[in-house]
Amino acid sequence: MxxxxxxxxxxxxxxxxxxxxxxxxxxxxxxxxxxxxxxxxxxxxxxxxxxxxxxxxxxxxxxxxxxxxxxxxEYLKNRAPLPINMNPYLVLRDDPSPHKKDPAVRAACLIHSALVFKQQLDRGKLLPEVFNFKPPEYSQQEWFEKLVAACPSSAVTVPYMAITKFQSFPLDMSQFPSLFNSTRVPKSHQDELRRQSGSHVVVLLNDNVYKVTVLDAEGQPLGVAQIAGRLQALLSAQEPRPQHPVPVLTSEHRDRWAEAREQMEGSIVNRESLITVDSALFAVCLGDEGGEITNPVPLAKQMLHNGGRNRWWDKSFSLIVTSDAKAAINFEHSWGDGVAVLRFAVDVFNHSLAKAAPLVPELATEAVQLLPWDLSPAVQRMVQQANARIAQDCAKMxxxxxxxxxxxxxxxxxxxxxxxxxxxxxxxxxxxxxxxxxxxxxxxxxxxxxxxxxxxxxxxxxxxxxxxxxxxxxxxxxxxxxxxxxxxxxxxxxxxxxxxxxxxxxxxxxxxxxxxxxxxxxxxxxxxxxxxxxxxxxxxxxxxxxxxxxxxxxxxxxxxxxxxxxxxxxxxxxxxxxxxxxxxxxxxxxxxxxxxxxxxxxxxxxxxx
Missing domain, CATH: 3.30.559.10 (Chloramphenicol acetyltransferase-like domain)
Structure with a gap:
């Protein structure tokens, strides 16, 4: 559009x-x-x-x-660290369903809804947002929605021209494909947006990174109970935080992170783990402590920067679900803007609300994969320095x-x-x-x-x-x-x-x-x-x-x-x-x-x- x-x-x-x-x-x-x-x-x-x-x-x-x-x-040449400086966040409203107070269930519902959104996008079935320069008296009527649906993804057509006569404009959707399987890869002087196919998400828990498959062999979303079972297995295991957490490197100055990543890619172990992260549909961050919304400031800091912990800041977006099932989206800004992310967030939230019936997470039939890292002493020092630097930024803001x-x-x-x-x-x-x-x-x-x-x-x-x-x-x-x-x-x-x-x-x-x-x-x-x-x-x-x-x-x-x-x-x-x-x-x-x-x-x- x-x-x-x-x-x-x-x-x-x-x-x-x-x-x-x-x-x-x-x-x-x-x-x-x-x-x-x-x-x-x-x-x-x-x-x-x-x-x-x-x-x-x-x-x-x-x-x-x-x-x-x-x-x-302009975005990709910006060398500033992504947390605080570049990545915004949105906190979703709480889901009223009692069974979604379980973080594994809430996360699974949102993941499934995100995959349904992607499915609609891939099939060309996702209707565009419509911006109205005048009060939208027509935009909710069936005939108007049919006109919108008749607009292809490119070229000015008769339906499109008809819509604009009402000072209503279907919004451009070219950013939406970059929501999925997309990563900002650090490079010296200018980063690179990389898209690769993958049927998995990466889950961050205690700064460990896991590969969790969420699409079947035909590319169809797994059931909510299946996804919930895999997440529950992770939460139950709770691997301790590693001594040298690799994800914090993504919070670094971009040239510094590019240098660290280049050194890491000298190891085949790291190369394969990085490919897994880069090709993931998106990131899911679990295990963060929850808190009462009576004071929203701690929640805001958690979703904005979280002290630099338990995030892979380069991913197109991270779905964050806390231990008390509060949910948020933190997104990397170079690939797209708030209008696209807000549309995605609204659709995913509303779709997930429909999953009101209680469900029991299924036993995980496929083992989730903990991504291994092979860190040289030099990269270990870079991790320590990244931890110290992001801690200073968070304290100053x-x-x-x-x-x-x-x-x-x-x-x-x-x-x-x-x-x-x-x-x-x-x-x-x-x-x-x-x-x-x-x-x-x-x-x-x-x-x-x-x-x-x-x-x-x-x-x-x-x-x-x-x-x-x-x-x-x-x-x-x-x-x-x-x-x-x-x-x-x-x-x-x-x-x-x-x-x-x-x-x-x-x-x-x-x-x-x-x-x-x-x-x-x-x-x-x-x-x-x-x-x-x-x-x-x-x-x-x-x-x-x-x-x-x-x-x-x-x-x-x-x-x-x-x-x-x-x-x-x-x-x-x-x-x-x-x-x-x-x-x-x-x-x-x-x-x-x-x-x-x-x-x-x-x-x-x-x-x-």
Whole structure:
């Protein structure tokens, strides 16, 4: 799906959007004038040349997005360790069935449902998600669903064109095959995405790695009871944690892990074990301690990094099931984005709920295989160093979670707000109150309505949002005036969001133009300007994903500022905040106060649109 390709925005429009995006970040009139002069020079000269080359390149590659290959490369060249820096997570809601309080049974149900999802995908029976730019009044009707089902996986067809007439767009599904049998393999300078066939999963338990077959000889999923029996056999045996746990190497700096893996592959024992891991359908992580959700922070840390333990971070995704049957998905980000993973998570969760009848795990008829390792003294030292390094990262990272009961989608709408802009402005107001500066805000949005679309950035720090946050605590301004500024900033954010989802942002087009320049061995002073660096600092890196199947989710900080994942259910909003250098407890409190104060302003201000 997503057959129409995202088109690069016109150069003049991108330059105008760039000026809008940087204006609230620049406090010096002189610096702003310098930046505008650089942009004007770029727009009239070098930018014209590079934009023409980008258009020509786009025409030569009409089978894909003009950004797709570069974006994969951007991820795979990133040398940062995967845990915290790259891999996000989603915690699934608890399953109400009493027999699924058994971790082996819960894991088996989810594994089986994941295999059914793969089966539908392989057979071309998986219906695409549909993104609606207008209220989805038609999308639940039978005739509309038949139109969606009639759309092939490529080419613009009559059914596809009919759907888009309703401002509804079937989303691109090209990322989904990489969910399974996929691994990010470390290489010096740039990693490699590798896909191999396999009928097994790898199960991590106490940092031991096991091969567990889950498909039969015909490629059909084994029964839930069979899978549960094999997992139960592992949990009952409980091999002790090895002295030198190999999985922790996957948490290392990518070049360091590439060096270790290259040394390991000198042994045929290691080569065969690594092939088994790489070809696995996905990873399953068992044995982590459970905990009460009354304090979600320990659970969040466990699913985000787990101290680096008991994970193979390179796998496309890891299904994590704790000792008290809480379940989560931690995923490697280079192959795909949150939209694909969320769709997978929702389908798997809902399918697994249907397995409500009690079951008894069958006795394992096939022995599970503990993967052996042959580690040289040099690699053993690398394991020890990896353990120490990830422990330091986990200790340095701060994580906080704030719930705002009563201020979910329904509560925000009731007082005249829009959920996403309202929550974005609450984040920016909290940041302003703590730091007294307007800094760059990155909000990711999906462009999967287009062929091979990935993401675009919504630049949330606007002239309008800056005016609002600076006015909010000004006692000399009326409540009605503040409410008006809030609504104006919300409207601007909503428009930027719509533009970005349609491929009309700032970041990706400028990124592509700078890539064209680098291929020619040159750059432009606009990209060396301190203002451009300020925009790309992303002191607030934000993202929102919500589903009834998910109770929690988040990611690590990607800058010296904050990483903020947020979501709004009908009756509550949630903010998941991470940082390297700031106290997240203070930021959580500031966000809570911002939500309260903004609600009071909208309630009392009686501002009219």
């Amino acid at each position: 997503g057959r129409t390709r995202v088109e690069e925005t016109g150069l003049a429009q991108t330059c105008e959007r760039y000026i809008d995006a940087i204006t609230p970040l620049v406090s010096s009139t002189k610096q702003l004038r310098t930046t505008k002069n650089l942009v004007d020079d770029f727009r009239k000269a070098r930018g014209v040349e590079w934009h023409a080359e980008l258009q020509a390149m786009d025409m030569r590659n009409s089978h894909t997005s003009y950004l797709s290959a570069w974006w994969y490369e 701060n994580l906080g979670i704030m719930l705002c009961p009563g201020m979910g989608k329904a509560g925000i709408a009731k007082i005249g707000g829009r959920p996403d802009p309202f929550m974005q402005l609450a984040i920016q107001l909290a940041y302003w109150r703590i730091h007294r500066v307007v800094d760059s805000v990155y909000e990711s949005c999906s462009t999967s309505a287009f062929k091979h679309g990935r993401t675009e950035c919504i630049r949330g720090a606007t002239i309008e949002s800056a005016a609002f946050v600076k006015a909010m605590d000004d006692a000399g301004l009326s409540v009605a005036h503040k409410a008006g500024l809030l609504l104006k900033a919300s409207d601007k954010h909503a428009q930027l969001s719509k533009d970005a989802k349609q491929g009309h942002g700032v970041d990706r087009h400028l990124y592509a133009l700078s890539k064209i320049g680098s291929l020619q061995g040159c750059t432009h002073d606009m990209f060396l300007d301190p203002t451009y660096r300020a925009l790309k600092a992303d002191m607030l890196s934000t993202s929102s994903l919500y589903s009834d199947a998910v109770m929690l989710g988040g990611f690590g900080p990607v800058s010296p500022g904050y990483g903020v994942a947020y979501a709004a259910a009908d009756d509550v909003s949630l903010f998941h905040i991470t940082s390297w250098g700031h106290h997240t407890g203070d930021f959580c409190t500031a966000v809570q106060q911002a939500v309260h104060d903004m609600a009071a302003v909208l309630t009392s201000g009686k501002a009219k649109r």
